[in-house]
Amino acid sequence: MSTDTIRAAGAVLWRDDDGTVEVAVVHRPRYDDWSLPKGKLDAGETVPAAAVREVYEETGYHAALGRHVSQVHYKAFGRPKVVDYFSARALWGSFVPNSESDELRWLPVPEAAALVTRSLDRDVLGAFALVPADLKTVLLVRHAKAGKRENWPGDDDLRPLSSAGWRQAEAVRSLLPLFAPGRVYAAPRVRCVQTVQGVADDLRTSVRREVRLSEEGYWPDPDAGLVRFLEITGDEGVPVVSSQGGVIPDLVTKLADIGGLRVGDVPCKKGSVWVLAFTRPREGWSTSDSVVGWPRLVSAHYLPSALPAPRP
Structure with missing residues (x-):
């Protein structure tokens, strides 16, 4: 632009x-x-x-x-x-x-x-007016920058945010409250948790770990990861979910396919946010039901960064 x-x-x-x-x-x-x-x-x-x-x-x-x-x-x-x-x-x-x-x-x-x-x-x-006003919002965040894997000597699960990543995490902390979140989830890697820890702190809640939404937990059974994400979506309140670049594009694509929504390529920069909006699930719904009763994705908006755009 x-x-x-x-x-x-x-x-x-x-x-x-x-x-x-x-x-x-x-x-x-x-x-x-x-x-x-x-x-x-x-x-x-x-x-x-x-x-x-x-x-x-x-x-x-x-x-x-x-x-x-x-x-x-x-x-x-x-x-x-x-x-x-x-x-x-x-x-x-x-x-x-x-x-x-x-x-x-x-x-x-x-x-x-x-x-x-x-x-x-x-x-x-x-x-x-094309879709109901009272939709379910989910804020899907890719973890912020954590330096290069080859430069971290320890367990990759413990690789923390870099200084640039902490700036992104602070921006996420400022941005997400505009959507009134109430619950916070993260893949159980330090960098995923750290990206949304400030949001959880401000809500006076904890970050719930979700193994199914980490790369190592998602890919052995992507359908199970999709079901777990939909279960999180169906609960009350607006959830924040922090995950990884190896999960988010596939997950958003699958959600869009189920909802009949065209999203094309699914970008996923570090520190980015997908604002996903779903129809409310049928009362008493369960993931064991037909997909007809599941929350259906009707809008997917990508925010490539939580940081403000540079001014000319």
Whole structure:
């Protein structure tokens, strides 16, 4: 992406009102238009962080991010502009008129689409409405950098993060709370655990070791690893799962195949995060059932780094 590109982020902020999904649309007095909350990234800010901040500044609501809904491209002031939109569940807050937005309306999606001024916002709402709002989010993390294997004299399972890896781990610690995680899992290698230990510490929980999601535990029986991952997905709350580069591409590809989702190549840089969104499993589901009742992957969004992008 060109260094001349303006990066921005926003969200479809939603709530459940007695079984009806409503989304927030704001009126911006500066432009006299109705819009989804969005805005430009601040210096040193990631795209997800900007989405959460802009939602709060324009609506007054704290929110938990979910799936990536769409990316919009257009020209602004003669420069290319890219806006990433996430689904965002309203947690708490209240709207107070301000200089950026002087009115907020909670509306069902069709009414919100009729109200927004820009056709691009209607396209985003259309993409949001393609799948249920209340999906299960899973944050699949590849462990951060741990130096070269040939330079570590001990047991490879004990190879720790490098100084660059610790910087990545701190970035993961800052990024993942934007999605409101509640559980933390890791392949039982030191570098996998260290990558998400800060997230677990902030949640005041422990990192649960998952042998099936390590390379040596996954490949003897990939189907068992897939089943274990789906069991983690089906439990309550948003899980964080830290695994390895020899597992993640195959796992995401298998999940996409089951869900009928096209993902193509599955990149997996160290310190990267896959934001996976699944339909909620059928009540009382079990992995012994037909795959029809399993959580089904409907969105897979790749964040190549938890670190903010360098500014031009």
